[in-house]
Amino acid sequence: MTTPEEEYYRVLALDFLAHMKSHVASVVQTLPRCDWKEIETLGNHLKGSGTMFGFPHLSQLGAKLEEEVQKGRESEALATLLDLASVLERT
Numbered sequence: 001m002t003t004p005e006e007e008y009y010r011v012l013a014l015d016f017l018a019h020m021k022s023h024v025a026s027v028v029q030t031l032p033r034c035d036w037k038e039i040e041t042l043g044n045h046l047k048g049s050g051t052m053f054g055f056p057h058l059s060q061l062g063a064k065l066e067e068e069v070q071k072g073r074e075s076e077a078l079a080t081l082l083d084l085a086s087v088l089e090r091t
Helices: 004-029 036-049 056-070 074-090
Strands: none
Touching: 004 036, 004 074, 036 056, 036 074, 056 074
Protein backbone atom coordinates (compact mmCIF):
# COMPACT_ATOMS: atom_id res chain seq x y z
CA MET A 1 0.00 0.00 0.00
CA THR A 2 1.35 3.41 -0.91
CA THR A 3 0.99 6.60 1.03
CA PRO A 4 -0.64 9.66 -0.55
CA GLU A 5 2.81 11.27 -0.76
CA GLU A 6 4.29 8.26 -2.57
CA GLU A 7 1.37 8.25 -4.97
CA TYR A 8 1.85 11.97 -5.63
CA TYR A 9 5.51 11.44 -6.55
CA ARG A 10 4.67 8.40 -8.65
CA VAL A 11 2.20 10.47 -10.67
CA LEU A 12 4.76 13.28 -11.05
CA ALA A 13 7.32 10.78 -12.36
CA LEU A 14 4.84 9.34 -14.85
CA ASP A 15 3.91 12.84 -16.03
CA PHE A 16 7.60 13.69 -16.46
CA LEU A 17 8.15 10.52 -18.45
CA ALA A 18 5.13 11.16 -20.70
CA HIS A 19 6.29 14.73 -21.34
CA MET A 20 9.81 13.62 -22.20
CA LYS A 21 8.53 10.89 -24.55
CA SER A 22 6.39 13.44 -26.36
CA HIS A 23 9.14 16.07 -26.52
CA VAL A 24 11.81 13.68 -27.78
CA ALA A 25 9.42 12.19 -30.35
CA SER A 26 8.66 15.71 -31.58
CA VAL A 27 12.36 16.53 -31.93
CA VAL A 28 13.05 13.25 -33.74
CA GLN A 29 10.22 13.97 -36.20
CA THR A 30 11.97 17.18 -37.24
CA LEU A 31 15.14 15.34 -38.26
CA PRO A 32 17.22 15.92 -40.31
CA ARG A 33 16.47 19.64 -39.79
CA CYS A 34 18.08 19.93 -36.38
CA ASP A 35 17.57 22.73 -33.95
CA TRP A 36 20.82 22.13 -32.07
CA LYS A 37 19.96 24.63 -29.35
CA GLU A 38 16.70 22.80 -28.64
CA ILE A 39 18.51 19.47 -28.56
CA GLU A 40 21.16 20.87 -26.20
CA THR A 41 18.44 22.27 -23.94
CA LEU A 42 16.63 18.92 -23.98
CA GLY A 43 19.83 17.19 -22.90
CA ASN A 44 20.38 19.73 -20.15
CA HIS A 45 16.81 19.32 -18.89
CA LEU A 46 17.14 15.54 -18.78
CA LYS A 47 20.55 15.74 -17.13
CA GLY A 48 19.12 17.87 -14.35
CA SER A 49 15.80 16.18 -13.77
CA GLY A 50 15.93 12.51 -14.77
CA THR A 51 17.43 11.26 -11.52
CA MET A 52 15.11 13.44 -9.47
CA PHE A 53 12.14 11.62 -11.01
CA GLY A 54 13.71 8.19 -10.59
CA PHE A 55 15.29 7.80 -14.03
CA PRO A 56 19.07 8.12 -13.58
CA HIS A 57 19.71 6.51 -16.97
CA LEU A 58 17.84 9.43 -18.58
CA SER A 59 20.07 11.89 -16.71
CA GLN A 60 23.13 10.09 -18.08
CA LEU A 61 21.81 10.17 -21.63
CA GLY A 62 20.85 13.83 -21.23
CA ALA A 63 24.36 14.75 -20.07
CA LYS A 64 25.87 12.83 -22.98
CA LEU A 65 23.54 14.51 -25.46
CA GLU A 66 24.23 17.99 -24.12
CA GLU A 67 27.99 17.46 -24.22
CA GLU A 68 27.94 16.08 -27.77
CA VAL A 69 26.00 19.09 -29.03
CA GLN A 70 28.27 21.52 -27.19
CA LYS A 71 31.35 19.89 -28.72
CA GLY A 72 29.85 19.91 -32.21
CA ARG A 73 29.75 16.13 -32.51
CA GLU A 74 26.57 16.13 -34.57
CA SER A 75 26.53 12.50 -35.71
CA GLU A 76 27.12 11.28 -32.14
CA ALA A 77 24.43 13.64 -30.84
CA LEU A 78 21.94 12.31 -33.37
CA ALA A 79 22.78 8.72 -32.41
CA THR A 80 22.31 9.57 -28.73
CA LEU A 81 19.02 11.31 -29.48
CA LEU A 82 17.73 8.22 -31.31
CA ASP A 83 18.98 6.02 -28.47
CA LEU A 84 17.17 8.28 -26.01
CA ALA A 85 13.94 7.97 -28.01
CA SER A 86 14.30 4.17 -27.98
CA VAL A 87 14.99 4.08 -24.22
CA LEU A 88 11.98 6.30 -23.53
CA GLU A 89 9.71 4.03 -25.54
CA ARG A 90 10.83 1.07 -23.43
CA THR A 91 10.58 2.92 -20.10
